[in-house]
Every structure is written in structure tokens, then in C-alpha cells.
Amino acid sequence: MKTYEHPEIESIPLEKAMHALSDSSRMVIMRALLAHGELACNELPVEIAKATLSHHMGVLREAGLIVTRVEGTKCLNAVRKEAFDLQFPGLLELIRTCV
Amino acid sequence: MKTYEHPEIESIPLEKAMHALSDSSRMVIMRALLAHGELACNELPVEIAKATLSHHMGVLREAGLIVTRVEGTKCLNAVRKEAFDLQFPGLLELIRTCV
DNA sequence: CCCCTTGTTCGAAAATTTACGAACTTTAAT
DNA sequence: ATTAAAGTTCGTAAATTTTCGAACAAGGGG
Numbered sequence A, B: 001m002k003t004y005e006h007p008e009i010e011s012i013p014l015e016k017a018m019h020a021l022s023d024s025s026r027m028v029i030m031r032a033l034l035a036h037g038e039l040a041c042n043e044l045p046v047e048i049a050k051a052t053l054s055h056h057m058g059v060l061r062e063a064g065l066i067v068t069r070v071e072g073t074k075c076l077n078a079v080r081k082e083a084f085d086l087q088f089p090g091l092l093e094l095i096r097t098c099v
Numbered sequence C: 001c002c003c004c005t006t007g008t009t010c011g012a013a014a015a016t017t018t019a020c021g022a023a024c025t026t027t028a029a030t
Numbered sequence D: 001a002t003t004a005a006a007g008t009t010c011g012t013a014a015a016t017t018t019t020c021g022a023a024c025a026a027g028g029g030g
Helices: A014-020 A024-036 A050-062 A081-087 A091-097 B014-020 B024-036 B050-062 B081-087 B091-097
Strands: A066-071 A074-079 B066-071 B074-079
Touching (some): A014 A050, A014 B014, A024 A074, A024 A091, A050 A066, B024 B050, B081 B091
Antiparallel strands (some): A066 A074
């Protein structure tokens, strides 16, 4: 289908990660991925247009938060737990547990 | 001079805090405050117009990140360490140490 | 081969954010 | 009383973000 670019997490400044997490849809997506491990876009608990969702997934991907792999017609997304937690310790835990 | 409103930190959703921290000027300000304890607006290491700075301080204040008190003609700003750290454990430490 | 599902890309509109000058308020200092 | 310093507020311009429909590509199933 497509090849996705995944940045080196070391190249992500903290404010970029913060920006990616400053939107409620993206926060909901992150929490769903953290809870379920790996989900296709159409399994995410958000009610927005496909084009909008695609944009949000791009923002999360470019901020180093998620990794996307292709499987058939769907793309499966997961949180880049280890790497991200190494770069920004505690941030994922915060997303998981706060509010 | 003016009375500043400071929200209950419990009422701040994580994404609002993230939004406040998604701007480089505001990140610089937070780091300066964390390093120096309490600083007036004109002592902050940013080179932006006063009106713009005032806006950024308002964003940080409304996100529960800082507290502002008046002293003479200046307003002294400090990070709301204890309360904020209770609501979002580890976030301040992240700002302090990351990137 | 045709159709359906999944997701991307390309506009373009709407909303939000950022930025700054100018005018103003308050306090302090001369 | 005058002047200067520190910030705020208002209006507005510029930049970014968010949103969506429509058109598109690629894979899977009949």
C-alpha cells in the first residue's frame, strides 16, 4: 500500500511530542493503542472523517509516538513504547494513567 | 496592578497541559523558571514583544503550570511544582531534563 | 474481472494560535 | 507632578491546525 516513514526518536524535541499530544482525538488514539497493543485505523475509538484521522495518525507518527505497518488493506498502529520511553521517560505512563 | 486567576490543577486535562508545553518560547520559559525559581516577565530568556510574552504567560497560567504574584510594577512567576507534580507526575522532571 | 474495504492525497474552508504595535494602567522613583 | 518601568488589553495580520469531501491506489474476495 504505502511505506511509512518513522523518525529517529532522538531527533524529536520534547515540544514536538507535546504538540502531538495536545489534541483530544490524538490523546484518545494513544490511550486506545496503549490499551490494545495494535489497532487498525478503523478500529480506533474516534468519530472523525477518514481524511482527518489520516492526518492525526501522521502527526503521531512524525512525532515518533507510533509505528505503522501494513497488513493487507489495513495498516496496524502501535505505540513505540521502548524507544519513546527511553527518550521521554514517564510520558507514556502519564498518558495511560492521567485524566 | 491586576489579579491573576489560577485554575484548580485537578480541572486541567492532560492535553491542555501538553498544549501549553507545545511551544518553544513557553518551553524556554518553563525551563528558566524551573532553574531560577521565580522570575519577572522581563527577566525571562525570550526575545519576543511584550504583548506576545503576556499571551504566553497567560497560556501557561491557564494550564495550571505557573503561578503569578504581583510585586510593585513587576509580576513574579514561578512553577506550581507541588500541585502540578501531583496531578501529572514526572512531567516537570521531563521538562527539566529532556532535550 | 468487478466490487468492497482500507487508507492516502489533494484541495479548500474554518478555526485556532502566534505575533506585534499602540494605547492604557499601575507603581515607583526623581 | 513628571517620568520611567512593567505588564495588560485591543485590534489585527500572519501562520498553523483542524476538518472534510472527492478522487485516488492497493489488496482481498466473489
